[in-house]
Amino acid sequence: GENVEQHPSTLSVQEGDSAVIKCTYSDSASNYFPWYKQELGKRPQLIIDIRSNVGEKKDQRIAVTLNKTAKHFSLHITETQPEDSAVYFCAAFMNRDDKIIFGKGTRLHILP
């Protein structure tokens, strides 16, 4: 079945450094890739998304890249700040199936 692998499961970076989280997906029919940030006890919130007709998208300190051939997509956070500490989930959406498959999440710690 469809699967989304996410790495690493935990990531610690010094404040001000960059963080990179990587995901791979199994179904080449996936065409929409959102990234969600979830703080403890709260709902997932979309931070950025990318569609399969685009290779890269940037929004201030956050960027996402997509390699359709390799079925990889990555989240890049630059100049990390304490408020970036959270769990980040990648996801892949398959239009034909109308469902989103989430990765297992990455717990990001920003160290002072």
Next chain:
Amino acid sequence: EPEVTQTPSHQVTQMGQEVILRCVPISNHLYFYWYRQILGQKVEFLVSFYNNEISEKSEIFDDQFSVERPDGSNFTLKIRSTKLEDSAMYFCASNGGPTYEQYFGPGTRLTVT
């Protein structure tokens, strides 16, 4: 800004009992979803609903689960006979189209004892 709302925020029930979790999606949205998140784990897709019918469901969504949009505003998830392993946070989400942003509700924490 419009939001997805869910009630109750926390539901405690005994094993074998029926529960109904309620959601009010954003009013002009057409697609509705339920997800489950066991504590400390990933968000798992349960079901999607469009045009008054289920469009997709996962293996988790077995005969014990059902969804309904009874009155054009509420979207409910019913678990007929709860099991201990149904304990989780249940999130409702909605969006205006298949590849549009999904807006999540605040969740209902279900505890089955």
